[in-house]
Amino acid sequence: MKVQTIILAAALYLAPGLLNAQFDFKVGERDIQIHSFAAQGFAYSNDNNYLTMDTSHGSFAMTDGGVNIATSITDKFRVGAQVYDRNIGQLGRGTASLDWAFGDYKFKDWFGIRAGKVKTALGLLNDTQDMEFLHTWAILPQSLYPLDLRSNTIAHTGVDVYGNISLAKAGSLGYTAYYGARAIDTHSGIYFAAADAGNPIVTMSGKTAGADLRWNTPIQGLMLGGSWSKQTEDFVVTVSTYGNIPLSGTFTPQHSTSVYGDFARGRWHFNGEFRKNREILEASLFGVPSVSNLGDKGLFLTAAYRVTKYLELGTYNSRYYVDAPTDLRPQANHIFDQTVTARFDINKWWNVKIEGHFINGFGDTYSAHGFYTRNNPDGLKPTTNIFVIRTGYNL
Amino acid sequence: MKTLKCLLIVVAAAFGMTSPIQAADVKVIANSSVKADSISADELKGVFLATKTSLSDGSHVEPVLEKGGATHEAFLKAYLGKTDAALNTYYRSLVFTGKASMPKTLGSDAEMGAYVAKTKGAIGYVSAGASPAGVKTLEMK
Numbered sequence: 001m002k003v004q005t006i007i008l009a010a011a012l013y014l015a016p017g018l019l020n021a022q023f024d025f026k027v028g029e030r031d032i033q034i035h036s037f038a039a040q041g042f043a044y045s046n047d048n049n050y051l052t053m054d055t056s057h058g059s060f061a062m063t064d065g066g067v068n069i070a071t072s073i074t075d076k077f078r079v080g081a082q083v084y085d086r087n088i089g090q091l092g093r094g095t096a097s098l099d100w101a102f103g104d105y106k107f108k109d110w111f112g113i114r115a116g117k118v119k120t121a122l123g124l125l126n127d128t129q130d131m132e133f134l135h136t137w138a139i140l141p142q143s144l145y146p147l148d149l150r151s152n153t154i155a156h157t158g159v160d161v162y163g164n165i166s167l168a169k170a171g172s173l174g175y176t177a178y179y180g181a182r183a184i185d186t187h188s189g190i191y192f193a194a195a196d197a198g199n200p201i202v203t204m205s206g207k208t209a210g211a212d213l214r215w216n217t218p219i220q221g222l223m224l225g226g227s228w229s230k231q232t233e234d235f236v237v238t239v240s241t242y243g244n245i246p247l248s249g250t251f252t253p254q255h256s257t258s259v260y261g262d263f264a265r266g267r268w269h270f271n272g273e274f275r276k277n278r279e280i281l282e283a284s285l286f287g288v289p290s291v292s293n294l295g296d297k298g299l300f301l302t303a304a305y306r307v308t309k310y311l312e313l314g315t316y317n318s319r320y321y322v323d324a325p326t327d328l329r330p331q332a333n334h335i336f337d338q339t340v341t342a343r344f345d346i347n348k349w350w351n352v353k354i355e356g357h358f359i360n361g362f363g364d365t366y367s368a369h370g371f372y373t374r375n376n377p378d379g380l381k382p383t384t385n386i387f388v389i390r391t392g393y394n395l
Numbered sequence: 396m397k398t399l400k401c402l403l404i405v406v407a408a409a410f411g412m413t414s415p416i417q418a419a420d421v422k423v424i425a426n427s428s429v430k431a432d433s434i435s436a437d438e439l440k441g442v443f444l445a446t447k448t449s450l451s452d453g454s455h456v457e458p459v460l461e462k463g464g465a466t467h468e469a470f471l472k473a474y475l476g477k478t479d480a481a482l483n484t485y486y487r488s489l490v491f492t493g494k495a496s497m498p499k500t501l502g503s504d505a506e507m508g509a510y511v512a513k514t515k516g517a518i519g520y521v522s523a524g525a526s527p528a529g530v531k532t533l534e535m536k
Contacts (some may be wrong), residue, residue, distance in 0.1 A: 025499075033496050070496060075448070075516070076457040080493045088488050100493050109447045119492045127492045164446040166437060172446065220476045264481060306480075348483065394487065 023395060030071050038065030039132045039392030048362065048384040049375035051147055052192065053087030055386060061086045062390065064130065066099055078104040085132060088147055089375075093187045099130075100155055110163040117157045119263040121176040121212035122227045124260040124273045126153055131394070136269070136304040136343050138353040139391035143298030143335065144258075144275050148189025149367045153229075153256075156180030156208050171218045182231065189368030196373040197365045199237040200342035202246065206233035210256075220267040227258040239285065249283030253293075269314075272301040294366055295323040304341075313341040325364040331382045334361040335369055350393040357386040420469045424508065426517045426528040429454045433534040434518075439474050442518055444485065445495040459519035460500045461507055466522040 024033050041062030045055035053059035063086065070080025081101035086092035102116030119127035128134050129145045139147070158180020165173045184190065184204050194201045210229030217224060231254045238244040260273035279294040298321065304314030320335040341355040362371035362380045371380055423434065430452045434442075441447030443458045450456055461467040463479065471477055477485065489495035501507045501519075508527020511517040521527060 031496065033490070035490055035497070061403065066491070068491065068493065070493060072496065076484075078493075078496075082491070082493065102493060104493070107449060109441070109449065130489050131488070131491050134491075164441070166436070166441070172437075172441070174446065264477075309480075345480075385476050394491070 011055070025072075029071070032069065032071040034067065034069050035393035035395060036065065036067040037133060037392065039063070039133060039390055041138060041388060041390035043386055043388045045384055046388040047381040048371055050384060050386055051370050052091055052372060052375055054089075054375070059089070061087060061089050062388075063094075064092070066130065068099075078106075078395055080104075084132075086237075090192065091147060091150075091187060091189065093211065094184065095187065097185075103357055108163070110165050112162050113158040114162065115158075117155055118160050118178065118180070119155050120153055120178065120208065120210070121160075121162075122153055122210065122229050122256065123212075123226065123258040123275055124262060124271060129154070132353075132392045133351060133394045133395060136302070136312055136314040136353075137339065137341050138355040138388045139339075139357070141298075141300035141302070141316055141339075142274055142337060142369055143300055143318040143320035146189065146369045148192070148370065151183065151185035151188045152190065152231075153182075153208075156182055167215075169218060171216045174214040174216070175211065179209040180207065182206045182208050182233075184233075189310075189372075192372050192374065193366050193368040198240040199247070200240070202236040202238060204233065204235040206231055208232075221263055223262045225260050225262075227260075228255065230255040242285070245273050245285075247283055247285055251279050252282050254279045267306040269304045269306075270300065270302060274299040293324040296367065297321050297323070310345050312345070314341045314343070315339060320361075320363065320367075320369055322364045322367060326366065327364050331361040331380070332364050335363045335367070336360045349395055350391070352391045353389065355388040355390070357384070357388065359384040359386065400534045419480060420523050421466055421520050422523050422525065423518065423520050423533045423535065424511050424527060425456070425519075425533050426511055426514055427529070427531055428515045429518065429531065429533075431533065431534050432531070435536040436474060439518075439535075440476075443475055445489055445498075455516045456457060456518050457514075457516050458498045459505075459510060459514070459517050460498050461520070462500045462502050464503075466504065466520065491516060503514075 027300050037254055042060050043053055043055045043062060044058040049055050066082050066084040068082035072078045083096050084099035084100040085094060085096040087094040100117050100119050102114045102118050104114045106112035121127060125140060125145055128141055156178060160176055160178040162176040167173055191201050208229055208231045212227040214223055214225040233251045233254055236246050236248045239247050256275055256277045257273040262271040272326060276297045277295055277389060281292040281294050283290050298319060300316055300318040302316035304312055306312045316339050318337040322333045323331045338358045339355060342355060344352045360383050363369045423465030431450050431454060438450060442456050471479060471482060486497055490497050501510055504521040504525040507519045507521050508530055511519045
């Protein structure tokens with residue numbers, strides 16, 4: 001394990017304890033809250049290395065955490081910010097970044113505005129994907145929430161309008177609509193995949209606009225929702241086969257459509273989501289235009305049962321499909337993952353998860369869903385079994 | 396038939412449907428700054444799930460929770476339809492995405508009564524038998 005990883009892990013674990021004393025304090029008449037979380041994992045796989053970690057030899061390079069501060073300036077106006085840091089294999093590389101930072105003015109319960117850097121409401125889990133303590137799983141279904149591509153969708157710098165509308169006996173409807181710029185992490189899977197394919201990325205940036213609707217139905221514990229998001233992504237890569245000449249391109253169109261549901265009743269918790277990403281890449285080399293379909297789709301279904309206050313058991317099936325794989329091997333057009341998990345809640349703030357992943361397929365060169373040539377120089381095997389243990393806490 | 400009955404009991408237990416709703420065991424209280432004298436179950440749920448920060452009369456409100464115990468459990472079951480763990484997870488999902496602050500939590504009916512009495516806009520709950528001073532009781536519509 002790198003020294004950098006050890007220092008990062010130690011800092012993230014110490015920070016909440018140090019901050020605990022000032023978890024909630026007053027300045028004038030206003031409460032200020034500080035919260036933090038941290039997690040450390042270990043992953044061991046039988047064959048393929050996963051998520052840019054050296055999992056075939058066992059890897060502790062799975063550390064992340066964040067700290068936030070927030071307060072209400074008035075009854076209607078809140079401000080806050082969170083810093084997030086992760087070191088998962090080569091993803092993130094321990095570079096702290098501003099996760100969210102915004103002002104939030106709530107005119108009415110049915111209409112508010114957030115401006116700044118805001119977590120993007122896309123699908124069931126996009127905005128909470130980093131907070132492992134909120135979920136049963138050590139690793140979320142990677143078909144829709146790949147750790148590699150986190151920065152593509154996690155937040156935007158712009159503006160949200162949001163609200164909650166009572167539907168009386170029909171429940172309530174929460175909505176969010178947004179527009180802003182996306183910042184894509186240079187230590188993310190899309191950079192690794194492009195480099196592996198011989199086209200390292202020089203620049204990449206884009207914008208996003210979209211909306212999310214969540215219906216809290218009158219059936220206790222049942223929520224249904226849908227999201228639609230349009231993205232732009234302009235980039236310049238170099239083409240190694242032609243002497244590293246620059247190539248620019250854009251995705252036309254690029255959008256995501258998602259439907260999802262969540263049902264919790266008693267000791268049971270189920271949820272699921274289906275998402276279709278349409279991505280048509282247009283580029284031109286030596287004046288010759290090219291069009292590539294980089295679209296994909298995925299779904300997952302989960303079930304979890306709370307056995308005791310201290311133990312929850314769960315399983316999910318996650319399925320990822322590549323629309324038009326460039327790699328013609330049969331395992332390149334999909335990644336299917338059957339996962340089983342035991343989550344132990346030591347107390348309200350600290351949990352340990354033990355998880356097994358049984359994966360079939362490895363996706364396409366451009367998928368950036370866990371499997372890369374650079375980590376698997378001897379070639380990818382058709383199946384991968386992975387054992388993960390992850391512990392985390394939050395205050 | 397007996398087997399079927401046993402099966403239904405097991406299923407009901409698994410989905411947490413065996414205990415009757417115990418709204419009668421809980422009294423909803425508010426700071427005197429809250430103009431309303433009554434509140435609907437939907438409004439109360441909205442306040443405690445942080446989707447509602449004002450009542451229909453315009454009063455700004457903020458929820459206050461007990462840390463645990465029978466009154467707390469009865470309130471969650473009767474009005475929020477969530478377990479304590481699920482409510483904690485829900486609040487943390489808001490806190491760590493910047494959408495809300497963690498509500499104040501207090502250890503007893505006495506602490507709850509004292510806090511609600513002195514805090515503008517506070518809405519909380521105590522056991523039906525408690526009569527904290529300086530607060531108003533909100534009737535359920």
